[in-house]
Amino acid sequence: MATLGIETSCDETACAVVEKRKILSNIVSSSVPLHAKYGGVVPEIASRFHIEYINRVTKKALRAAGKTLGDIDLVAVTGAPGLPGCLLTGVSFARALSYSRNIDLININHLHAHIYANFLCKDAALIRFPFIGCVVSGGHTNIFICKSFRDFDIIGRSRDDAMGEAFDKVAKILGIGYPGGPKIERYAKRFRRGTPIKFPRAYLDKGSYDFSLSGVKTAVLYHVKKKKMNRKEIARIAMSFQEAVFDVLTERIKRAAKKFGIKSVLLGGGVISNMRLREKLKCACDKSEVQIFYPPPVLCVDNAAMVAGLGEALNKKWR
Ligand code: KG4
Ligand code: ZN
Numbered sequence: 001m002a003t004l005g006i007e008t009s010c011d012e013t014a015c016a017v018v019e020k021r022k023i024l025s026n027i028v029s030s031s032v033p034l035h036a037k038y039g040g041v042v043p044e045i046a047s048r049f050h051i052e053y054i055n056r057v058t059k060k061a062l063r064a065a066g067k068t069l070g071d072i073d074l075v076a077v078t079g080a081p082g083l084p085g086c087l088l089t090g091v092s093f094a095r096a097l098s099y100s101r102n103i104d105l106i107n108i109n110h111l112h113a114h115i116y117a118n119f120l121c122k123d124a125a126l127i128r129f130p131f132i133g134c135v136v137s138g139g140h141t142n143i144f145i146c147k148s149f150r151d152f153d154i155i156g157r158s159r160d161d162a163m164g165e166a167f168d169k170v171a172k173i174l175g176i177g178y179p180g181g182p183k184i185e186r187y188a189k190r191f192r193r194g195t196p197i198k199f200p201r202a203y204l205d206k207g208s209y210d211f212s213l214s215g216v217k218t219a220v221l222y223h224v225k226k227k228k229m230n231r232k233e234i235a236r237i238a239m240s241f242q243e244a245v246f247d248v249l250t251e252r253i254k255r256a257a258k259k260f261g262i263k264s265v266l267l268g269g270g271v272i273s274n275m276r277l278r279e280k281l282k283c284a285c286d287k288s289e290v291q292i293f294y295p296p297p298v299l300c301v302d303n304a305a306m307v308a309g310l311g312e313a314l315n316k317k318w319r
Helices: 032-038 044-064 085-103 110-120 161-175 180-190 214-226 231-260 275-286 303-313
Strands: 002-007 014-020 020-030 071-081 102-109 131-136 141-146 149-159 265-270 291-293
Touching: 002 044, 002 085, 014 275, 014 303, 020 303, 032 044, 032 149, 044 085, 071 110, 071 161, 071 303, 085 102, 085 231, 102 110, 102 303, 110 131, 110 265, 110 275, 110 303, 131 231, 141 231, 149 231, 161 180, 161 214, 161 231, 180 231, 180 275, 180 291, 214 231, 231 275, 265 275, 275 291
Parallel strands: 002 071, 071 102, 131 265, 265 291
Antiparallel strands: 002 014, 014 020, 131 141, 141 149
């Protein structure tokens, strides 16, 4: 009953084997270094990377799991959302595998898989349905109410930039490199003394769970144009930017949990690796007895174990 997961929606070529919620292997080959000089993902480069690496990543995942294709009962592949050229590589590869070996194939939503990653972690038994699922990555900032693995109801999304994208763009403005998230987090930690900058918090219309990150990004740009830059000022901007965007995210989750009577919040996506965000969410939710779940960093970023895991959970025949 082993499931082979395939993930190629953006800049990671990933393959994993999962069996009864146990991760037997989880191989990720990333094209991130190739995009660094452009300050963001170049779709054409990412697609070509998948074409080049998909075979060897799959072989490596099978070998690491101690399995052959003959042991695989289901192929789960990310079908959407993602960059079309990138998705096409993974989906075509998975279809060919399924057709040639007569293995069942299941199409997986990448965002749902990010949230599902929490069920592959040790505290999974504590998760209570319905729960809030929140994906914060380079491509998405979405909040869902999840009643089952088939029922993800979206209540909030970014109206412009995704949060990770905003981190990457602000890092580019500050000239501190790509990917921007980890760099901004590191600079923010260095800010000890001084007055934070009051960057705008876009709370939008009353009752909304949506996000808008373009205003704060522009505010950073104007601030940088006015000020003389040095390491201390970069740290001040990084910390102030981080607080502004995380304040809004924390408010959204806290309010949604209250409104929908939720006791579990499941997080996913690259930005969730940020320790300050985890700390803020935990602090906000502890007070209302809501439990926060987040996967370890290897399952926060794009990976195929989350795709295989959700595929296994959705495969009716095995229930
Ligand atoms: O989920 P992910 O690996 O890829 C997708 O976008 O699907 O997320 C990558 C994003 C990048 O924008 C990166 O800057 C951001 O996650 N990121 C972070 C941190 N680590 C990665 N953002 C804030 N703080 C971090 N520590
Ligand atoms: Zn992702």
